[in-house]
């Protein structure tokens with residue numbers, strides 16, 4: 001009995017193989033383009049909010065969570081006190097496309113898009129500066145703008161003008 | 177007997193008088209009890225209702241109940257629980273209530289990463305807000321250049337007002353509004369007036385108050401390099417934690433040291449650090465104004481020293497080892513050495529050191545009779561803070577000063593001309609203001625009182641009860657260390673050697689003899705006899721600009737060293753980060769990434785003075801002798817090396833005793849018709865602190881402060897070394913007949929506090 005079961009299992013395996021005869025699942029990449037799923041994890045980029053301003057607020061959560069410590073940034077401050085990354089660089093010779101930075105990012109700024117195969121002659125060329133990381137679009141999240149939800153005021157957004165906010169309190173009033 | 181109570185079955189030791197929360201925090205069990213309004217230095221309030229614990233009665237008649245740990249006095253065998261569902265529910269629900277209106281700010285909030293509210297929220301497990309209605313908002317106030325306000329984030333724990341009004345006794349900050357609209361700030365926009373305003377940043381458990389200076393060059397706390405350091409801006413020697421990143425210093429935080437500064441720092445200590453990043457800071461050696469290489473400068477200097485016509489000048493602004501290193505080098509070369517720039521300052525240092533053991537600030541806060549001489553807040557703000565803590569406990573305060581300072585308004589003020597201080601101090605022993613106390617303390621600003629006044633203070637102390645203590649303060653971190661070398665007549669001998677052309681070169685360490693140091697007027701008249709001046713310093717002072725050779729040195733957070741504070745407490749500080757030779761202020765440009773992150777490798781920044789002195793000794797073939805002397809002196813002064821994390825070690829009493837016989841120069845006689853000088857300082861003013869733009873922007877205008885009955889627009893003062901013309905600033909607080917000027921003014925005139933002065937007034941048009 002045992003022998004027969006082994007033979008039938010071998011046969012099933014062989015049948016699976018035989019079934020593929022004549023089909024092609026190999027893509028002759030890179031001549032043929034790949035059809036990648038939308039949640040594919042390629043290299044991280046920095047995206048912009050729907051108003052076209054950069055999303056990143058230099059909170060350093062991505063650089064803190066990154067297991068290979070390949071993100072390095074320095075916060076800067078605009079005249080209206082809005083935070084932005086003065087410099088932002090990722091060392092792609094260390095990045096493992098794990099996506100933890102994307103998960104940590106509270107503003108949906110850093111996103112893993114579909115570029116994954118890129119080669120360079122020198123290690124140093126893998127260090128991408130902010131200019132090379134910041135794209136012109138919103139990436140996978142077309143609508144989110146962190147500053148509309150946060151409580152801080154900016155140029156063009158006063159206190160109480162954010163989503164789900166009341167008008168500023170009158171602290172001089174003692175009325176019940 | 178050891179006292180314990182039980183928290184979830186674990187023994188928690190306590191000291192009688194502590195509350196349960198305090199004891200639990202001290203035992204490291206605060207993970208089990210979240211809290212907001214309690215603060216170790218501000219006490220309990222019971223406002224936030226967060227610190228719930230369940231208390232089990234010893235009998236079966238009373239059911240267990242939930243109560244606030246911060247309001248529950250610890251008592252023996254108390255049975256408490258936190259690991260129960262109803263306690264957890266209470267914790268979670270209270271924090272949810274506190275968070276109802278909390279904005280979605282963490283990514284742009286500077287408190288993030290060091291936020292008590294974040295910690296407590298994570299700890300209690302509140303992660304989803306059930307309230308989905310609109311949130312309350314506030315308009316922020318502009319509170320000046322030091323503290324940033326973002327009022328939306330408040331959880332109304334009242335820590336800020338309790339600090340500002342009760343502990344710091346400031347008057348321009350409070351709570352406004354009613355019910356759920358309360359707001360914490362000033363009546364109007366404007367800079368906070370208290371010298372301790374920066375503590376709001378640390379006291380507030382949320383991001384309402386954050387550090388505005390740090391904000392401009394911000395980095396999350398997890399990326400900061402931090403280490404134990406000591407504040408270099410006055411003789412108190414508060415313990416600090418500098419934080420740096422990418423080779424630049426970003427901020428200073430308090431480091432808890434119960435004996436000295438406790439949980440707080442003054443604004444000078446917190447915000448004066450940008451002298452380290454100032455663009456004017458010398459980073460490369462300069463020879464005749466030209467940037468040079470290290471070895472070229474050293475070679476030039478070594479050949480200079482070989483000539484044997486050099487004098488050496490140390491400084492109370494520099495640390496102990498560097499001064500010792502300079503002293504040892506002078507000793508090897510048999511060259512004249514002085515630790516301070518004038519005979520007056522020398523006598524002052526000796527008299528400070530001759531005072532018996534000064535009280536620690538912790539002890540000052542426990543005093544019940546206090547006499548303050550001069551404007552203490554402007555010299556050593558944290559000493560003024562300790563006096564305020566004593567006042568809260570009901571101490572009686574008497575202030576002897578020539579102007580009605582902020583402290584004077586809180587106690588019994590005796591307006592006195594500086595020249596009258598000495599006599600008044602001499603009579604204090606029989607004065608009613610010190611009678612009947614348990615623990616009398618006298619605190620003097622050394623410069624206002626002068627050497628003869630300090631001598632009188634010591635004599636008065638001998639007549640007071642044995643537990644009476646006195647302390648003298650200056651705004652230099654290491655006067656006591658430098659005082660040790662200030663043997664009689666050293667400064668005079670150095671100046672004499674220069675006058676007689678025995679020396680023609682001066683090697684100065686951290687001193688500013690041609691700028692604002694005491695006696696600068698005399699040095700300026702001697703300067704033509706100098707064939708060259710070499711300065712080792714970290715700031716761009718007057719002397720640095722005119723020095724022939726300028727050797728940059730590491731700033732204090734960049735090196736190890738020892739400071740001796742006003743108590744004679746030797747405290748060690750360690751290097752916190754490595755400075756690079758290029759200024760990497762991100763506001764200027766952000767290319768400061770270290771090599772490992774793909775950045776450029778910058779040459780290292782300036783080494784500490786000991787490195788330079790050691791190299792010089794090597795080039796002069798004196799290294800062994802120099803090292804031996806250095807080790808010997810160091811061992812003599814502090815046989816036991818203090819630990820940077822520890823409370824430091826006190827100078828042995830034998831060292832003080834040597835100074836008790838030091839000569840006291842007689843004070844200059846002043847007649848009542850004469851105008852006399854007093855020193856004017858403000859809490860943020862000090863040589864290094866003046867380089868910090870944000871802090872310095874608060875500095876009061878320069879001028880001659882006189883009583884308003886003087887009808888003049890400006891005046892010229894005439895001193896032995898020069899004249900000084902400044903606008904007159906009428907100041908209702910001043911005593912008549914006294915003119916208060918800054919230290920620079922004294923340096924220009926060649927006079928000292930309490931000296932009479934010739935004035936020519938210029939009438940208003």
Ligand code: SF4
Nearest residue numbers: 066095096098099101
């Ligand atoms: S994908 Fe992973 S390794 Fe790459 S930058 Fe993000 S966190 Fe770092």
Ligand code: SF4
Nearest residue numbers: 056057059060062105
């Ligand atoms: S986590 Fe997002 S917002 Fe924060 S620094 Fe990284 S990219 Fe910028």
Ligand code: SF4
Nearest residue numbers: 330331333334336380
């Ligand atoms: S401002 Fe800060 S310290 Fe003051 S009540 Fe609000 S949360 Fe507490």
Ligand code: SF4
Nearest residue numbers: 407410414442445558
């Ligand atoms: S009191 Fe003196 S030592 Fe303390 S923080 Fe202020 S300046 Fe520094």
Ligand code: FES
Nearest residue numbers: 213214222225246
């Ligand atoms: S800490 Fe006990 S009620 Fe706030």
